[in-house]
Amino acid sequence: xxxxxxxxxxxxxxxxxxxxxxxxxxxxxxxxxxxxxxxxxxxxxxxxxxxxxxxxxxxxxxxx
Numbered sequence: 404x405x406x407x408x409x410x411x412x413x414x415x416x417x418x419x420x421x422x423x424x425x426x427x428x429x430x431x432x433x434x435x436x437x438x439x440x441x442x443x444x445x446x447x448x449x450x451x452x453x454x455x456x457x458x459x460x461x462x463x464x465x466x467x
Contacts, residue, residue, distance in 0.1 A: 418449055418456070430456070 422431050435451025 414453065414457075415449070418453060419447060422447065422449070425452070 418425075425431050430452045431447075431449055433449075433451035433455065435454070437448040437450065439446055
């Protein structure tokens, strides 16, 4: 359980760092992605995009 929590956290960090490039493709603006500002700092939680990318990577890994 703890290992999966770390993997999800690292995935969110990697996804957030790639966000400017992925926004050009439309990823990061899906209906399940949450973006808000607290104390002047923008917070982005890409729930729907993470699920979509996970499904895509799973399908690639399944067929390789």
